Amino acid sequence: DGGITQSPKYLFRKEGQNVTLSCEQNLNHDAMYWYRQDPGQGLRLIYYSQIVNDFQKGDIAEGYSVSREKKESFPLTVTSAQKNPTAFYLCASSDPRTSGNLYEQYFGPGTRLTVT
Amino acid sequence: EDQVTQSPEALRLQEGESSSLNCSYTVSGLRGLFWYRQDPGKGPEFLFTLYSAGEEKEKERLKATLTKKESFLHITAPKPEDSATYLCAVQASAAGNKLTFGGGTRVLVKP
Secondary structure, three states, X not given: OOOEEEEOOEEEXXXXXXXXXXXXXXXXXXXXXXXXXXXXXXXXXXXEEEEOOEEEEOOOOOOEEEOOOEOOEOOEXXXXXXXXXXXXXXEEEEOHHHHOOOOOOEEOOOEEEEEO | OOEEEEEOOEEEEEOOOOEEEEEEEEOOOEEEEEEEEEOOOOOOEEEEEEOOOOOXXXXXXXXXXXXXXXXXXXXXXXXXXXXXXXXXXXXXXXXXXXXEEOOOEEEEEEO
């Protein structure tokens, strides 16, 4: 089955520790995105990548880092510099050549990160 | 700055009671407006894309419409399984592939 996988579903960390969230897709999509969702709020863009070895900051990139070494993978590291890391993190991907819709984004199941 | 505002924040409906959700937007050139459904603890599921004023799309009990300043998601004769949070997002001409999301409307349909 084609899709986006995120692991783990739940993640717990102590304050001051860096943590990496995994995002893998087998949809052959060029573009990938990371969003953060806080309770009762919409999604906010952290980072996005339109092609391998390239990525851009979104609206709330401070305290986060990413890499895009492979087309299928776009891991997100939440660093100790992120002041409020506890949130629901969503990964998405898109590709006009395969989706038939220029900007439609497909989302993974999400990772809920709790930092105490 | 692109902005998206959804109303109401929450909506409680009886099964079969039709209603509409609103998504008001301000963007510098609209490329597309998207509706997603999100169940608790899960990722958003794509519903519709609308590109230009006057456009309408339908899927089962849902119908999305678009004007130059807002979009409506009409839920006709809803069932309990339509309970979810509905998210609206816009893509602006100057924003590349970036989406700007609204805060969502939580819909609860009671049997």
